[in-house]
Amino acid sequence: MANLLRWMRRTSGSPGTTAPISEDVQPPAEYPDVSAAISAITTKEYLEMSARFFGAGTHRDLRNVKLASIYLRDDEFFSRCLEVLQQVESEKIQKLINDQAAKRVGGSFAEFGIFQGAWIERLFHMTESAGLSDRHIYGFDSFKGLSKPHETFDVAFWKEGMYAASRADVEKNLKVAERPRIKLIEGFFDESLERDDAKTVGKIAFARIDCDIYEPAKRCLEFLSSRLEHGAILVFDDWTHDYSVGEGRAFAEWVVTVPHLRFKFIFLGPWDHLHLRVLHRDQDDIF
């Protein structure tokens, strides 16, 4: 979220704390040692880790387009900039989904952390436009806001209960009654992802992680381990550009547990939306 970016710019340093990594998984040989990734402090170290994880660096210093410093907030050109950037990002994602449809990448669409449903709404229209109106779109959320952030592995910007939106309001926003392919799965992830309605979710073509904080992000990634299709798109809405905290940490710890998958950088949106291609190592690269 843009608020997080503003908060991060005002603060300096990173926690850099490491946690023990399970020893029974064998990460692919090209991956860096995960403890090293989590402790990467300098930009050079961070870029090197990213290149090894998904083939490209996502430069910390370019992580935000400095909209606020170009136009004042009450200047109409400020909101026009936001609209244009949003439009360009949406067109790029539409193209990615069209390409998936052309290459017959199967599976559902899913977002983990949906708030009032803005991205689910976009995915609904994008899938319609790509001729994928037979695909389920899953929205996973507590409808009670964020769970408790981790004391060390999340930055202090995040607070328990942030971004709460009631299920009734979200159902209304998304017209769920008229759009049965939108499926809402309610609950905090540590409970909801264990339930039968979640366990029956099959292959996933497109997954957005937008629950903001480390522990839920990691839980969602674990849920996706065996579900991500060859050619899937995996999006981190709040890429931290730092493997010691938040979604960055969740990814660095998870990626070594999925040696059957590999990842390719697609693009980084202006709000730090990191888009990665997911490929199965035992299949030919179709992208």
Ligand SMILES: C[S@@+](CC[C@H](N)C(=O)[O-])C[C@H]1O[C@@H](n2cnc3c(N)ncnc32)[C@H](O)[C@@H]1O
């Ligand atoms: C930033 S908002 C998502 C914004 C949304 N993607 C959009 O399109 O506007 C973060 C969401 O994550 C959800 N969330 C955070 N932690 C969660 C958890 N542990 N279990 C379930 N939902 C969680 C919150 O309820 C909130 O709706």
